[in-house]
Structure formats: structure tokens, C-alpha cells
């Protein structure tokens with residue numbers, strides 16, 4: 197299921213940090229992380245985007261292995277027990293996790309690796325990778341955030357309510373991150389991310 201590169205031994209976390217860099221992109225659901233990420237990858241194909249594993253059902257158009265690896269809760273719990281995740285969390289009723297081996301491989305090879313994950317996972321990464329660079333994406337306002345979640349039209353009312361509740365908690369944690377970027381004008385936000393990553 198998960199991509200495994202032909203590497204004989206995987207470096208430890210600390211060894212990896214000398215070879216590559218880990219970037220964590222976090223922010224409330226609907227703020228535009230995925231959209232920013234897609235544009236960033238188009239402009240910088242040298243980046244490695246870590247495809248997460250989730251127990252959420254695929255949305256229309258989402259492809260297994262591209263957007264996420266979609267698996268059952270029991271399989272996810274088995275992978276947790278086997279230590280297969282670099283971090284994982286439950287978010288709005290579903291599990292999400294970052295495949296450990298693929299990410300460590302890419303860092304080992306000197307890649308700039310980007311994780312797009314929620315707050316609890318980002319906190320776990322800060323503990324295991326203190327040198328990771330963390331970015332928190334903020335909405336211009338809470339009303340605009342709700343509008344964006346609704347405009348996506350892919351979540352039930354219940355899921356939207358859960359995501360908005362969680363968004364309030366997440367936004368309060370924005371100061372824990374190395375940098376905060378407001379995604380108001382899309383191009384400006386994208387340029388701000390590029391500036392901190394590449395300039």
C-alpha cells in the first residue's frame with residue numbers, strides 16, 4: 197500500500213535532519229491548505245508531498261494513493277500498533293496518519309518534505325522533529341472560513357459543524373507555529389509560503 201523505496205537502512209530522525217528538511221503545513225479545515233499545496237507542488241515539483249492514510253471515505257474525484265490512502269479503521273489501528281506512522285490523529289470522526297517509512301526515506305535522500313496535517317499531528321511532529329519548520333495558515337475571518345468549507349460542498353452538515361468547532365481550537369494554537377500566514381488573497385499567501393521556503 198505505502199511507497200517503499202529501495203534503501204538498505206533508514207536513517208534515524210536526527211540523522212535525517214542533516215540530509216533533508218521537513219515542513220509542516222497546518223491550519224483549520226477549509227482554510228485552503230490543500231489548494232495552496234497543489235499550487236506549490238506545481239511550481240516546485242522537487243518538493244515531496246507526503247500522501248496521508250485516512251479512514252475517511254473518498255470525496256468525489258479523490259483517488260486512492262494520490263489524495264490519500266483510504267483504509268478501514270481496523271487496518272489503521274493495526275498500522276498504529278505496528279508503528280507505521282510518523283504521527284497520527286483522530287479528526288472529525290476519522291483517523292489520519294503520515295506514513296513513517298516513505299517520509300524518512302525522502303528526507304534521507306535530501307528532499308524537502310511537506311506534510312499537510314492537522315494540529316495534533318503537527319504537535320507530534322514538533323516533538324519528534326524539533327527542527328521541522330512549521331507554518332500555520334489562517335483564514336481572513338471565521339465567516340470566510342465557514343463560507344469556504346460550505347463552498348466546497350463535500351461535507352455533511354454534521355461534518356461541517358465538527359470541522360468548525362475544531363477550527364476554533366486550532367486557530368487559538370496558531371502562535372505555536374514558526375510562522376503564520378493569512379490566506380486572504382491566494383497569490384499573496386502562496387508567495388509568502390514560497391518566500392519562507394525558498395528565499
Ligand SMILES: Nc1ncnc2c1ncn2[C@@H]1O[C@H](COP(=O)(O)OP(=O)(O)OP(=O)(O)O)[C@@H](O)[C@H]1O
Nearest residue numbers: 224225226227228229230231344348379380381382
Ligand atoms: N485565498 C482563497 N480565497 C478564496 N477561496 C479560497 C482561497 N484558498 C482556498 N479557497 C477555497 O476554499 C475551499 C477550501 O480549500 P481547501 O480544500 O484547499 O482547504 P483545506 O484547508 O485543504 O481543507 P481540509 O483541511 O478540510 O482539507 C476551496 O473551495 C478552495 O478553492
Ligand SMILES: Nc1nc2c(ncn2[C@@H]2O[C@H](COP(=O)(O)O)[C@@H](O)[C@H]2O)c(=O)[nH]1
Nearest residue numbers: 248249284285287292293294312313314317
Ligand atoms: N494528523 C494528520 N492530519 C492530517 C493528515 N492528512 C490530512 N490531515 C488533516 O486532516 C484534516 C481533514 O482533512 P480532510 O481531507 O478530511 O478535509 C485536515 O486538517 C488535514 O490537513 C495526516 O496524515 N495526519
